[in-house]
Amino acid sequence: NAGVMQNPRHLVRRRGQEARLRCSPMKGHSHVYWYRQLPEEGLKFMVYLQKENIIDESGMPKERFSAEFPKEGPSILRIQQVVRGDSAAYFCASSPQGAAGANVLTFGAGSRLTVL
Amino acid sequence: AQSVAQPEDQVNVAEGNPLTVKCTYSVSGNPYLFWYVQYPNRGLQFLLKYITGDNLVKGSYGFEAEFNKSQTSFHLKKPSALVSDSALYFCAVRAPESSASKIIFGSGTRLSIRP
Numbered sequence: 001n002a003g004v005m006q007n008p009r010h011l012v013r014r015r016g017q018e019a020r021l022r023c024s025p026m027k028g029h030s031h032v033y034w035y036r037q038l039p040e041e042g043l044k045f046m047v048y049l050q051k052e053n054i055i056d057e058s059g060m061p062k063e064r065f066s067a068e069f070p071k072e073g074p075s076i077l078r079i080q081q082v083v084r085g086d087s088a089a090y091f092c093a094s095s096p097q098g099a100a101g102a103n104v105l106t107f108g109a110g111s112r113l114t115v116l
Numbered sequence: 117a118q119s120v121a122q123p124e125d126q127v128n129v130a131e132g133n134p135l136t137v138k139c140t141y142s143v144s145g146n147p148y149l150f151w152y153v154q155y156p157n158r159g160l161q162f163l164l165k166y167i168t169g170d171n172l173v174k175g176s177y178g179f180e181a182e183f184n185k186s187q188t189s190f191h192l193k194k195p196s197a198l199v200s201d202s203a204l205y206f207c208a209v210r211a212p213e214s215s216a217s218k219i220i221f222g223s224g225t226r227l228s229i230r231p
Contacts, residue, residue, distance in 0.1 A: 004159070033218070033219065035221070041223065041224075042122075042206065042221055042222060042223035042224040043160075043206060043221040043224075044221075045218050045219070045220060045221070048218050056218050058218075059218075091159055091160070093159075093160075104150070104162045104165060105150075105152075105160075105162070105219060106162075107152075107159030107160040107161070108159050109157075109158060109159045110157075110158075110159055
């Protein structure tokens, strides 16, 4: 069981470019969460998804950010027209279906985005 | 709205001494509470959780946490600290009424254990 896989681990973009971060949840997990961690800060919730469905996107900035979790393939966090303030570590976590409230999140190692 | 607070940015403890990392929460209803640890350049790792039952919860690496409903706290403790415990610790809360509720993390506490 490979765990939660995130790629790329490191991504460098220039201002105005697009960043795409991918997350493959643990086998058997159908819930995916994305969090952002700024340097020396805590984790900020961004979005919670199930297959083909966004459950809660209250933490997503209103513009430039989007997320999806298609029926097939990984979850994608997409940032359009990146700015320097988007530089952060983006963590994906997954949990299994059922008794979701009590389930422990399994985290990926994170994707570190640097915007030049 | 649910929230969680970790009032200390940093906790410094000598090796062998007991340690406490504080966490308070705000949520409607009975909460699900979690502690995670993060080592440098890594994702978070689960330490322990409180769902229901005994207020004292035991977890990985000798850590334990005490749920106190009246004080809305869930402090992390360890009787004897190790240098290898030095890391960033996060408390998290989830409201259990809805399986669709998100998990909210505190701002983190950096634990530093000196030899």
